[in-house]
Amino acid sequence: xxxxEEIINNRRSIREYTKQDVSDEDILKxxxxxxxxxxxxxxxxxxxxxxxxxxxxxxxxxEIKPRVKTAPVAILLVANIERAFYKLHWQQDMSAAAENMLxxxxxxxxxxxxxxxxxxxETMEKIAGIFGLDNENQIPFCIITIxxxxxxxxxxxxxxxxxxxxxxxxx
Numbered sequence: 001x002x003x004x005e006e007i008i009n010n011r012r013s014i015r016e017y018t019k020q021d022v023s024d025e026d027i028l029k030x031x032x033x034x035x036x037x038x039x040x041x042x043x044x045x046x047x048x049x050x051x052x053x054x055x056x057x058x059x060x061x062x063e064i065k066p067r068v069k070t071a072p073v074a075i076l077l078v079a080n081i082e083r084a085f086y087k088l089h090w091q092q093d094m095s096a097a098a099e100n101m102l103x104x105x106x107x108x109x110x111x112x113x114x115x116x117x118x119x120x121x122e123t124m125e126k127i128a129g130i131f132g133l134d135n136e137n138q139i140p141f142c143i144i145t146i147x148x149x150x151x152x153x154x155x156x157x158x159x160x161x162x163x164x165x166x167x168x169x170x171x
Contacts, residue, residue: 007103007106007107008103009157010106010155010156010157011102011103011106011155012111012153012154012155012156012158013112013113013114014111014112014113014145014147014149014150014153014155015067015113015153016070016149016150016152016153017070017071017072017111017145017147017148017149017150017153018147018148018149018150019072020072020147020148021072021073022072022073022110022146022147022148026108026110026146027051027073027075027146029104029108030075030101030104030105030108030110030146031049031051031075031101032104033100033101033103033104034047034049034075034077034097034098034100034101034104035047035097036100037093037096037097037099037100038093038096039085039093039096040084040085040086040089040090040092040093041085041086044083044084044085045083045084045093045097046079046080046081046083046084046090046093046094047077047078047079047080047093047094047097048077048078048079048080048138049075049076049077049078050075050076050078050131051073051074051075052073052074052075052076053072053073057130058071058074060130061074061127061130061143064123064126064127065115065117065123065143067113067115067145068115068143068145070147070150071113071145071146071147072146072147073145073146073147074115074143074144074145074146075101075143075144075146076117076127076131076140076142076143077094077097077098077140077141077142077143077144078131078133078138078139078140078141079091079093079094079118079138079139079141080137080138081136081137081138081139082137090139091118091119091141094118094141094142098114098141098142098144101144102114102144105144105146106155109148110146110147110148110149111146111147111148111149111153111154111155112144112145112146113144113145114142114144115142115143115144115145116142117140117141117142117143118139118140118141118142124139124140127140127143128140
């Protein structure tokens with residue numbers, strides 16, 4: 001199995017973390033991976049990122065998204081709609097960035113969790129309020145928690161392959 005296959009196959013949703021800090025260098029690598037994602041149009045990718053380490057802010061977010069509680073760091077993915085080329089496809093661009101970031105976390109020996117924000121209006125409004133987003137052109141998409149997995153939450157292979165879900169030529 002190649003290193004890339006191992007990263008993809010071992011990625012899990014990590015919901016609890018140790019207290020160990022995540023380095024700025026690793027956070028930057030994760031952000032760069034997000035920005036390498038394919039987008040609807042080169043140069044018009046809508047993604048912007050807010051790195052959150054402040055415990056008070058993380059605790060505020062945890063009141064809305066409880067899985068943020070044990071994370072040493074979280075990254076809010078914000079869709080800047082003014083930058084998006086295709087105004088109706090921004091979710092696809094943001095999803096590609098989020099998955100790249102989660103895979104890079106595994107590559108670095110870290111764990112991550114995609115905490116959905118959009119399209120739930122109430123959640124979007126609450127998160128936008130914490131960060132001063134206008135929620136019309138700056139849409140909170142998701143929050144990715146990052147950290148070292150707590151015991152029992154390691155990234156490890158879990159076979160999810162199901163050939164009954166594969167169809168050829170027509171459904």
